[in-house]
Amino acid sequence: MTSILTVKHMSGGYTRQHPVLHDLSFELNAGELVGLVGLNGAGKSTTIKHILGLLDPFDGEVRIGGKTIREDKLGYRRQLAYVPEIPELYEQLTLEEHLRLTAMAYQLDEKTFEERSARLLQLFRLEKRLHWFPTHFSKGMRQKVMILCAFLAHPDLYIVDEPFVGLDPIGIQSLLDLMVEMKGEGAGILMSTHILSTAEQYCDRFIILHEGIIAAQGTLDQIRKKFGDARASLQEIYLAVARGETEWIS
Ligand SMILES: Nc1ncnc2c1ncn2[C@@H]1O[C@H](COP(=O)(O)OP(=O)(O)OP(=O)(O)O)[C@@H](O)[C@H]1O
Numbered sequence: 558m559t560s561i562l563t564v565k566h567m568s569g570g571y572t573r574q575h576p577v578l579h580d581l582s583f584e585l586n587a588g589e590l591v592g593l594v595g596l597n598g599a600g601k602s603t604t605i606k607h608i609l610g611l612l613d614p615f616d617g618e619v620r621i622g623g624k625t626i627r628e629d630k631l632g633y634r635r636q637l638a639y640v641p642e643i644p645e646l647y648e649q650l651t652l653e654e655h656l657r658l659t660a661m662a663y664q665l666d667e668k669t670f671e672e673r674s675a676r677l678l679q680l681f682r683l684e685k686r687l688h689w690f691p692t693h694f695s696k697g698m699r700q701k702v703m704i705l706c707a708f709l710a711h712p713d714l715y716i717v718d719e720p721f722v723g724l725d726p727i728g729i730q731s732l733l734d735l736m737v738e739m740k741g742e743g744a745g746i747l748m749s750t751h752i753l754s755t756a757e758q759y760c761d762r763f764i765i766l767h768e769g770i771i772a773a774q775g776t777l778d779q780i781r782k783k784f785g786d787a788r789a790s791l792q793e794i795y796l797a798v799a800r801g802e803t804e805w806i807s
Contacts, residue, residue: 558586561636561714561745562608567617569607570600570769576615577603578769585714585745590736592756593749594791595766596799601749602642604766605716608747609639621714635663638707642718642749644699646691653687655702656709663710670709677705680731697723708735715739717748721755733759757791765798772798 562585570577578600585591593601606612608619610626610633618625626633646655660670678684681701691699700723707715715736721729736746736759750756756763757777764774773780773794781787784794784803797803 559743560584561587561622562747563618563620563623564604564608565617565620567607567614567619569612569614569616570603571612573615576769578607580617581766581771582617583764583771583774585747587713587743587745588740589761590740590746590748590759592760592763593747593766594751594753594756594763594795599766600769601766602718603769605639605718605747605749608716609637610634636712637714637716638710638712640703640707640715640717640720642720642722644696644703646694646699646702648691651688651690652683652694652702652705655706659706659709663712665709673709673711674705677708680735681705681728697725697728700724701728704732704735708739711739711742711744713744715744715746715748717746719750720748721750721752729755753790753792753795763791765795767798772803 564581564583567581568576568579595601621633621636624633656674762776765772781789
């Protein structure tokens with residue numbers, strides 16, 4: 558298996574005096590969708606900020622495609638696309654301009670841009686909104702623009718932060734289908750979510766974060782084994798961890 562993302566003994570957060578993440582180690586391989594789950598404040602977004610290179614680890618390291626961000630900043634960033642929980646759009650750019658800006662950043666040629674953007678626009682029902690500015694977009698539409706930009710790039714690694722809240726059912730299904738497709742093409746996807754039933758259905762593996770520590774990680778079957786109940790749902794296991802009913806540290 559080819560490892561796309563490697564997080565090794567990473568401790569981090571916002572101040573060295575009060576680290577939020579403690580000694581996290583996990584990998585993400587090509588063709589895998591991994592669910593990052595945990596209660597509010599568990600450290601999911603902080604983990605994502607470290608992977609994106611917005612925060613520096615206090616200890617340990619993050620590698621994408623074998624490289625740290627210090628070794629090759631531009632190369633590191635080009636390997637990944639990020640769908641944030643809260644859409645970040647340029648208010649002065651139209652939807653089309655957002656797409657073109659992304660295509661430039663990822664150095665897509667015109668033909669690839671045209672093909673991919675036409676398909677994505679159709680999938681998310683935004684074909685008629687190309688010349689609109691974000692002020693006229695609903696919350697879900699703003700979210701879809703971020704999804705379009707990420708999936709336009711076809712990077713090796715997708716970081717998707719809580720994508721389902723705010724999307725309509727067709728949008729959710731389109732996103733899930735796209736993630737399955739990109740996985741099939743060899744991309745790795747790390748998805749943070751509270752929607753455990755969907756995560757259980759679509760993710761190949763899970764990382765359960767609890768108070769900045771990985772409480773458990775693995776396939777659902779591996780986690781069930783550890784939990785001691787071969788039929789427990791992800792939700793049941795997660796609630797037991799969150800309520801302190803288990804003594805796990807992976
Ligand atoms: N900008 C910041 N400065 C200082 N501390 C922060 C900052 N952002 C988050 N934290 C703290 O880091 C810890 C982890 O927060 P984080 O946002 O990573 O959790 P999360 O798992 O993403 O939660 P949620 O499910 O609510 O999004 C919390 O204790 C939070 O208060």
